[in-house]
Amino acid sequence: MQTIEHLKPVLQPYGVEPFFVEDTGKVSKVYSNKGTLAVKHISAQTGVDFVRNIQTLFQRGYNRIVPIYPTMDGRYAVWHEGELYYVMPWLNNQDKEDRFERHQKLFRELARLHTISSQDVKINKEERESHYEQLTSRWEKEQQFLDEYVEECEKTTYMSPFQYHFCMYYKDASQALKFSRNKLDEWYESTKDLEKVRTVIIHGKLSTEHFLYDDRGMGYFNNFEGSKTASPFHDLLPFLSRTLKTYPKYFDECVEWLETYFQHFTARAEEKLLFMCYLAYPSSLIAMAEKYFHTPKAKRNERKAVRKLQRHYWLLKNTEYVVMRLDEIERKKKEEAEAAAEAET
Structure with missing residues (x-):
């Protein structure tokens, strides 16, 4: 279970201070000084291809991926206790289309x-x-x-x-x-x-x-x-x-x-x-x-x-x-x- 104490080292490189965390499994909903964020953790093996592909798509101008926020020093993921974590905005996903x-x-x-x-x-x-x-x-x-x-x-x-x-x-x-x-x-x-x-x-x-x-x-x-x-x-x-x-x-x-x-x-x-x-x-x-x-x-x-x-x-x-x-x-x-x-x- 992801707690505020566990996520503080993950969010520190982003300059984010968490106020409250809702743990929903692999994704945590974080209320913070920079708005409501989604924090997700993945395995290191998966993370290498993930980061490389995200960077490639961003460089080619593709922006229809839920934005992956970079850390203050430009990284797209943070290593913590054997896993990679990345941060996104939390989307309400309330589409009215059929x-x-x-x-x-x-x-x-x-x-x-x-x-x-x-x-x-x-x-x-x-x-x-x-x-x-x-x-x-x-x-x-x-x-x-x-x-x-x-x-x-x-x-x-x-x-x-x-x-x-x-x-x-x-x-x-x-x-x-x-x-x-x-x-x-x-x-x-x-x-x-x-x-x-x-x-x-x-x-x-x-x-x-x-x-x-x-x-x-x-x-x-x-x-x-x-x-x-x-x-x-x-x-x-x-x-x-x-x-x-x-x-x-x-x-x-x-x-x-x-x-x-x-x-x-x-x-x-x-x-x-x-x-x-x-x-x-x-x-x-x-x-x-x-x-x-x-x-x-x-x-x-x-x-x-x-x-x-x-x-x-x-x-x-x-x-x-x-x-x-x-x-x-x-x-x-x-x-x-x-x-x-x-x-x-």
Whole structure:
């Protein structure tokens, strides 16, 4: 628990005198001579990348992060008793927008973050080829597992509830895997001679809970401890997986959020291919089937296993809808561009 006495050495380099502290876990709300502040502590290992990425973004003019106050001697964090502490203003986060608009703002700002921090880095052909071969090899083995397991289930005189549901879901899972494989092949063909790949600074824990609003309604990212340099889709894919992991529905709003993102972050054709490839892949359903298969019968909980399999299938179908809508949009854009080019000639 963070107390005034514990935080005094942390706040001293900022010239802050604490009056009262509300401990809310990792973040402490501090009432002080310089207003209401948020003080957060992180591990030293996480802190190195965090400070470096924050400094890089500030230097490039990106200011839609909850401001990290520097100490009087210019540091962005203070070391105390084995942990790093940093100080921010306390935001009330009272945004009056509805859920859809809140997500629109989040994706618009994420696109700006990725655009400002983007850079091309060199990659040799051998690395790209190795990644492609390792992925195709793993996916071929997983397709083989699906095929062999469905055959085994169908040969069983009395299928278990899990086996019965797996057989019903097999075709959809297999089609999703095939779609992902085709996109991966397209990606490799279009990039095998390229010598660079684009990276950005990703947030690392993208969520509306980590996008806070000030009194003017301006949105700011916080909880940047998971930030790192990676592909921009390392932010999008985990967010989509969590969002789509629910009962079956048409996620048109999800398609619109992604369209908003792509309107403000110009993704290259090969980047979109790889994004679609990873998004469509039914990894969680395959993992669930493999776990059930390798679990001894005496240790299986059939009811829980079936419920989990069904949820992974719902995720697959929700993702399928989003992927098909995005694929349709991209196909129409390509047709319109080709028609425009023909009209000019």
